[in-house]
Amino acid sequence: MTLSYVNPTDDSPWGTYLSQVDRVAPLLGPLSRWIETLKRPKRALIVDVPIELDNGTIAHHEGYRVQHSLTRGPGKGGVRYHPDVTLEEVMALSAWMSIKTAAVNLPFGGAKGGIRVDPKKLSQKELEKLTRRYTSEIGIIIGPQQDIPAPDVNTNAQIMAWMMDTYSMNTGATATGVVTGKPIPLGGSLGRVKATGRGVYVTGREAARRIGLDLIGAKVAVQGFGNVGLSAAELFGQAGAVVVAAQDHTGSIFNDQGLDLSRLVPHVHATGGVAGFAGAEAGDNEAFWDVDCDILIPAALENQITAARANRLKAKLVLEGANGPTGRAADDILFDRGILVVPDVICNAGGVTVSYFEWVQDFSSFFWTEDEINVKLDKIMVGALRNIWDTADRHKVTLRTATFAVACERILSARQERGLYP
Numbered sequence: 001m002t003l004s005y006v007n008p009t010d011d012s013p014w015g016t017y018l019s020q021v022d023r024v025a026p027l028l029g030p031l032s033r034w035i036e037t038l039k040r041p042k043r044a045l046i047v048d049v050p051i052e053l054d055n056g057t058i059a060h061h062e063g064y065r066v067q068h069s070l071t072r073g074p075g076k077g078g079v080r081y082h083p084d085v086t087l088e089e090v091m092a093l094s095a096w097m098s099i100k101t102a103a104v105n106l107p108f109g110g111a112k113g114g115i116r117v118d119p120k121k122l123s124q125k126e127l128e129k130l131t132r133r134y135t136s137e138i139g140i141i142i143g144p145q146q147d148i149p150a151p152d153v154n155t156n157a158q159i160m161a162w163m164m165d166t167y168s169m170n171t172g173a174t175a176t177g178v179v180t181g182k183p184i185p186l187g188g189s190l191g192r193v194k195a196t197g198r199g200v201y202v203t204g205r206e207a208a209r210r211i212g213l214d215l216i217g218a219k220v221a222v223q224g225f226g227n228v229g230l231s232a233a234e235l236f237g238q239a240g241a242v243v244v245a246a247q248d249h250t251g252s253i254f255n256d257q258g259l260d261l262s263r264l265v266p267h268v269h270a271t272g273g274v275a276g277f278a279g280a281e282a283g284d285n286e287a288f289w290d291v292d293c294d295i296l297i298p299a300a301l302e303n304q305i306t307a308a309r310a311n312r313l314k315a316k317l318v319l320e321g322a323n324g325p326t327g328r329a330a331d332d333i334l335f336d337r338g339i340l341v342v343p344d345v346i347c348n349a350g351g352v353t354v355s356y357f358e359w360v361q362d363f364s365s366f367f368w369t370e371d372e373i374n375v376k377l378d379k380i381m382v383g384a385l386r387n388i389w390d391t392a393d394r395h396k397v398t399l400r401t402a403t404f405a406v407a408c409e410r411i412l413s414a415r416q417e418r419g420l421y422p
Helices: 013-027 028-039 088-103 123-140 156-172 195-211 227-238 259-269 285-290 327-335 350-364 370-395 399-418
Strands: 043-052 058-069 073-084 110-116 147-151 217-224 242-249 251-253 282-283 297-300 315-317 341-342
Touching: 013 088, 013 251, 013 399, 028 251, 028 399, 043 088, 043 123, 058 073, 058 088, 058 123, 058 147, 073 088, 073 156, 073 370, 088 110, 110 123, 110 399, 123 156, 123 259, 147 156, 147 350, 195 227, 195 297, 195 315, 195 341, 195 350, 195 370, 217 227, 227 242, 227 259, 227 297, 242 259, 251 285, 282 285, 315 327, 327 341, 341 399, 350 370, 370 399
Parallel strands: 073 110, 073 147, 217 242, 217 297, 297 315, 315 341
Antiparallel strands: 043 058, 058 110, 242 251, 251 282
């Protein structure tokens, strides 16, 4: 794959990212001379990840770690295990991480990793072997001051513990700061598990206030009822909103009077999904996009809101809990229809913000309470969104373009100041 020749008109994740950069170029002034820096990753590593399965056979999986930008600090970004992971997808996700960390002004660059595998088909022992081998293969480019992985799709605190332990064994010293999203006993941070969902709620709360939408009684639809979607749903419920629809890989459920989250959340934990919940009606997955709601939270995978679905949405506010859930054409349609979109690169930045807190706490060996972390998270997210909103108002652009304008200016200013070596 020749990275520099990916067509920016493609409706692929990388093509979408390139078009977003092109759209913001006129707002960058003299810094636009550096814009090609944003259009190619600094480093892309492809690794073979062989493991011995429980039945004695050898299985090979393709793994990736892409560092898009290290200009403002170490790379930062999750690792996903999914059968559809590709290099092109990981490139785009790493680039969006560069934008995300700069948008909230964290001292990080952007990176991302992944293995093309269906983790549900692996035993716990096989999953550990896969993780440790992958960590050893990418160990040449990660480190507490180089590149710091974190959980993403189908990865969790246990996988981060294995990654940390493997890196530490290979370097001869315990390095808690090499990953974030770890278990609490290994230097993990309080508040990290719900941080991304909390960020979705905080930005959604601010956006609702701006457009005059009262959260009390507001109807919310959530796609993806994993960590992010579930946490956001709970917080909106606590604020007085009602979740009227939920969709995940097991199916779609609806209740116009509101889903009972006190029963739904345990059901999801017990069964692995929303399907079969007694307090709702099951429905067709495509019908989810027609539900009557005020707030839509896509918190699953990329390209879920297509142009066709964008024309049907009834929401007033879209909060992108997932990365890249809105297609390029759909983004323009939603803007034309007056539906406000809080983009992923700010909306779901709560996770990386608390990852930053975890990294800082690991280096200082001084840990904060969950209340302290939530207060700090709220302050950073609200301040970043207000700055982005001011930029959007000043240039009369969407929040997505404004977020890219703020982030790209920070990245390229740092690039200009650092210069080129040699």
